[in-house]
Amino acid sequence: MKDLKFYKDKLNKKKEEFTNNYEINRSLSTSERDEVAGDLVDQATDDYNKEFLNNLSKSDLNTLRLIDAALERMTEDEYGICLECGDDISEKRLTAVPWAEFCINCQEKKENEE
Numbered sequence: 001m002k003d004l005k006f007y008k009d010k011l012n013k014k015k016e017e018f019t020n021n022y023e024i025n026r027s028l029s030t031s032e033r034d035e036v037a038g039d040l041v042d043q044a045t046d047d048y049n050k051e052f053l054n055n056l057s058k059s060d061l062n063t064l065r066l067i068d069a070a071l072e073r074m075t076e077d078e079y080g081i082c083l084e085c086g087d088d089i090s091e092k093r094l095t096a097v098p099w100a101e102f103c104i105n106c107q108e109k110k111e112n113e114e
């Protein structure tokens with residue numbers, strides 16, 4: 001795997017795009033990331049975060065949560081490992097989608113199920 005910093009920079013850059021003109025003082029909760037993105041808006045306690053979250057589309061919100069989750073996995077040394085099967089996620093995939101949670105096989109399986 002490439003230097004973790006490479007992916008971390010990518011994740012932070014992407015996050016900056018979202019948070020551009022807003023300062024988020026607390027990171028979004030990642031523990032309930034299976035819930036729908038709309039719940040996140042309800043959970044935001046201060047108006048600042050609420051305004052920020054309301055300005056994001058649902059897919060943006062989802063991506064933001066995935067980014068936070070990926071950054072969290074980095075701190076736990078679990079980054080780049082498929083949450084489904086435990087295999088390494090390919091560098092190619094991580095470079096394209098640094099917040100990927102699943103390897104390409106599991107991702108395709110999930111998409112087929114939906």
Ligand SMILES: [Zn+2]
Pocket residue numbers: 082083084085086087102103104105106107
């Ligand atoms: Zn997998």
